[in-house]
Amino acid sequence: MNSRRDADKAAAVVQVFATALGRLPERPAVEHFVSVMETLDAPFADVTAVDRMADMIVGSDEFRQRYGAKHESDVLFVRALFRDALGREPTTLEYMRFARRSSRASVLAEVAGAPEILGRFDPFEWLYPHGAPVQDDRAYALWAERYDSEGGPKDAPLAADQKPSxxxxxxxxxxxxxxxxxxxxxxxxxxxxxxxxxxxxxxxxxxxxxxxxxxxxxxxxxxxxxxxxxxxxxxxxxxxxxxxxxxxxxxxxxxxxxxxxxxxxxxxxxxxxxxxxxxxxxxxxxxxxxxxxxxxxxxxxxxxxxxxxxxxxxxxxERIIAVGGLDAATACVRTAEACDVRQWSVEERERAFQLAVKLRVAEATxxxxxxxxxxxxxxxGRGFSGPSQMVAARASPHAPVFVEHAVVARHIADCRPGLRLTEASLDVAGPTTHSMLWPRVLYPLPTVMPTVSIVILTRDNPDLLARCLSGLLYDTDYPAFDVTIVDNGGVEPEAAALLRQLAADPRVTVRRIDTPFNWAALNNEAARGTSGQLLLLLNDDIEILRRDWLDELVRQALRPGVGVVGARLLYPDGTLQHGGMALTPDGATHILRYASSGEGGYLGQIGWQRDMLAVTGACLLIHRALFEELGGLDEEFRVTCNDVDLCLRVVAAGRRVVWTPHAVLTHIDGATRGRDYRSDRQVRFFRETARLIGRWSALIASDATINPNLKLTDRDVLLAPPADQHGCPEGGR
CATH class of the missing domain: 3.90.550.10 (Spore Coat Polysaccharide Biosynthesis Protein SpsA; Chain A)
Known part of the structure; x- marks a missing residue:
């Protein structure tokens, strides 16, 4: 029962139950009555859902026990229904209007539509108390009727000398x-x-x-x-x-x-x-x-x-004129179509043209x-073009290339020749005949590549560390990096032997720091002993999956204005562990945790690079100069929230935090320091989260990673009643 046509029926069930029986229906009852009304659509197409529901409910045993078995309406019934449903007596005008109604069902249907009923019972919130799947059209129709109907601002006439804008x-x-x-x-x-x-x-x-x-x-x-x-x-x-x-x-x-x-x-x-x-x-x-x-x-x-x-x-x-007017967009579309193997339809040309205009404007803005x-x-509406793909991902390598992809490729050739538009699968094993292909922009790497200093904290995790370093040293294409391993109080002989073996590689330095575990302080101390232009904080429970992972992080980091880059981290079973974080008044939440490895998420949110307020410190690349300018990690956040705090300071300094899906790693979440299940660790987590929220409440409130009409949980993006900030323009985000 997910059709948008069911929305009015579901709302009618809730309204009539609340009015007639003084209670809300059980969810199976909603499904039952909607199903029954569906069967009546053809023979009674001109009857509203509320009228149908009222007809059915007045014949129920529960209704008859409340108001008797009569079908005809009278003054006593009208008065009793008003008292029970609305908590008041009918007005004189209401008495006169309902006196002309012969059936109880017609009276019930009209009372069920009273503003007091509609304002007291929210069908959307009752049917979806924790939020609704954002692709559920029935839920959306209920949401739109409840929260997004007209009745907005009042008419604001223009002044006599003011022109349309x-x-x-x-x-x-x-x-x-x-x-x-x-x-x-x-x-x-x-x-x-x-x-x-x-x-x-x-x-x-x-x-x-x-x-x-x-x-x-x-x-x-x-x-x-x-x-x-x-x-x-x-x-x-x-x-x-x-x-x-x-x-x-x-x-x-x-x-x-x-x-x-x-x-x-x-x-x-x-x-x-x-x-x-x-x-x-x-x-x-x-x-x-x-x-x-x-x-x-x-x-x-x-x-x-x-x-x-x-x-x-x-x-x-004026901005359109400044970037060549519509002629530039038209030329872009014509050239893109000429390079395609097929002729585009009128609808495709219109979509391509509008995207070309936006690309030109955004490029200069x-x-x-x-x-x-x-x-x-x-x-x-019912126009010819229909909605375009938000992110132009192909269902398989055999599917035709979207016109949007062709237009972007032409735009890049005209305006950003240093970039290259490609396609990539999000599947860990690489593309197959059934893999969805997502657009990917390859940003340039300089001839002389900047050195990346990688800092890894460890303590008695020899198996994990060996796997991590094997991928780093032998399965990483990027050539310019060094590794500093911090042994924080390890005691196991097997771990010590591995560290001695790793230290023999000239790219690896091992340091022993026997202080109480403080993730921020240990990383700060290790960073002071390194010299690379870029600094990568990396957990020892990371496994390299693709050889180009570090290339992708560096490519993103060298984009103008970027300060921090985060990666796509997967659990060992291949599901998503980290697709970036969204910030709420409750703290940081990972986006679509446990999504399948090839999934792109709602509107492609985990299939395409994007700016965020924060990424996890399990794999975080930052410019060294920026890290030092900000004073490193805040050591008051001993274990948690230090990575998020660092990212927020980067954003506050005017730099960007970027997450990319094309640097792919496995992360055994919690293996580095263990899960925070002990009560003292839980207390510390809540204390550090409260400190983070207190420090950054204004910036957190502006987080535009997730639309304010949506609610983020660890596993889902849900449609929810709009928050207080609904409708505020998000400038530059």
């Missing part, structure tokens, strides 16, 4: 006349009048569009433009736009009625914005919403993986001028 550009193909009115209707219902629309149609279709939109054309904000033969309609519309910002729409797309209002407020708050994007969903002909896409905040270079922005995308018109507004303001 956003122009929506629409190109009308000859077969999309029927959908254009839907889109313009959604614009005419905007609560904020600061918009304009340029509708481009061919010369042959111009009069047809004018007649079709006779009402809309009387609105001075809507201009219908005639496009001569062999002229790009989008170019005509763009040149006619006079506002600071533009956005592309397709016939059939709809905007939330308060979309322009929210966007205008965000742009007023962040006036330097060059690119703003929102969350989106899909909408059918009956207005039912489904397929919600709750996007994370901005990460540098995220568009190189595909159209991760999607819709709605609002761009500064500072991170703090790209804003994510985490509200569902765009409803993708």
């Amino acid at each position: 956003i122009t929506f550009l629409l190109n009308v193909p000859a077969w999309r006349f029927d959908l254009l009115e839907e889109t313009l209707a959604s614009l005419r219902t905007q609560t904020h009048p600061g918009w304009a629309a340029c509708v481009a149609a061919s010369v042959d279709d111009f009069r047809t569009v004018e007649r079709l939109l006779d009402g809309a054309c009387k609105d001075p904000r809507v201009r219908v433009l005639s496009v001569p033969p062999d002229v790009d309609a989008r170019q005509v519309a763009f040149q006619a736009a006079e506002t600071p910002f533009i956005a592309f729409l397709e016939p059939g797309d709809r905007l939330r009625a308060s979309a322009v209002q929210f966007i205008a407020e965000a742009l007023a708050e962040l006036p330097e914005t060059a690119l703003l994007y929102t969350d989106e969903d899909r909408i059918d002909a009956h207005g039912r919403r489904w397929g919600g896409r709750f996007k994370p905040g901005w990460s540098d270079d995220q568009l190189l993986g595909g159209d991760t922005i999607g819709q709605l995308a609002v761009m500064a018109r 500072a991170t703090d001028q790209i804003v994510h507004l985490p509200r569902v303001l765009f409803h993708r």
Whole structure:
């Protein structure tokens, strides 16, 4: 029962139970009644779900025990139902209205829709008390009805001398006349009048569009433009736009009625914005919403993986002109298609064009001028193109290459020739005939590679350490590294013998430090004895899986503005241990722990490189100069939270923390120091977590790794009631 069409039925069951019986239904009861109503859809298509549910419940034994066996309504029944369900007497007007109702079912159905009932019982929260699977369309429809329905800001009329700030550009193909009115209707219902629309149609279709939109054309904000033969309609519309910002729409797309209002407020708050994007969903002909896409905040270079922005995308018109206008995007698409082995469809060309424009704008825009507004303001309708892949991953090596991949490759060739776009499997064993292939950008390595000083703490873990060093010394392609092993009070002869053997390698230094275990202090002391330009903190319970792991970390670290890089760590069974961390008021949570090794996660969140606030210290690469500038790890965090604190200080210093899925290692989580199961260790963990949260509460509150409409657990990303920060623009994240 996961269809979006079940959402109104599930809500009806909860509403009617609460009204008629004074309690919420058991979950099996919800499933039963929804199933029954499904069978009634065909013969009773014009009857609402609440009416059907009311008809069924008035015949139940429990209802009859409360109100008697009569089917007819009377004043006594109306009064009793109001008292029981609403806790009050009916008003005079309500008495008069219900006096005309002959059946108890019709009275019950109307009372079940009273604001007091809807406000008291939340079908979404009751059906999904811990959050819902984010891909569950029934859950999303309930969420949208409860938390994302209209009734937003009030109309804010423009001042007499104020002009619209956003122009929506629409190109009308000859077969999309029927959908254009839907889109313009959604614009005419905007609560904020600061918009304009340029509708481009061919010369042959111009009069047809004018007649079709006779009402809309009387609105001075809507201009219908005639496009001569062999002229790009989008170019005509763009040149006619006079506002600071533009956005592309397709016939059939709809905007939330308060979309322009929210966007205008965000742009007023962040006036330097060059690119703003929102969350989106899909909408059918009956207005039912489904397929919600709750996007994370901005990460540098995220568009190189595909159209991760999607819709709605609002761009500064002057910025588009500065990067070559629409001509540059059109040329990019034409060249990309010419290099493909197949001809693209009209839908694919439109997707490719919009991505090409975004790529050009993002390429010339500072991170703090790209804003994510985490509200569902765009409803993708029945237009021809459909939603693009957020990250352009192919289902198998035999699947055709997405047009997004081809456009990114062309963009890189034009604007970033030092980069190379490839594809890679997330499967540990490498690609197979059934492996999904994810886009991967190979950033350049310099001719003279920087030395990486690797610090490993150990104590009497000879088997783990031997496996770790074997991979480091003999299965790592990157040539410029040295290793410092810190023996923190080891006593086992086998471990001592291994350390003597490892010290014979000129790349390895072994140090003995017999102080009480303090992960931060030991790493700081070891780092002071090394000299590499890059410093890698590595656990001794790490096993190397791919020879290029250190190449990938260094490639990422040498990107402009990057301070720290983290890796994809797997458990010995191949499931995910570390895909980056998200921060909440409760502390740090690993993203999608236990996901399968080839899984990319919701919207590709663990299939593509991304900026985060923190990565784990089990494998953490940092620039030495930055490490020293920050004073190393905070030794007050003796065992936990020291890595997260370091990352947050890096971000506070204006540098970036990046996680990559293409540096892959096995991590036996907890093997280095043991699990924190003892009560004293648990106390220390909570004490250090509380200190971390107290120090960084403001920065933690701004973490845009996970959309604020979603809730992160160790294993899942769940749809949840929106948090207090819902809707705040995330500038530069």
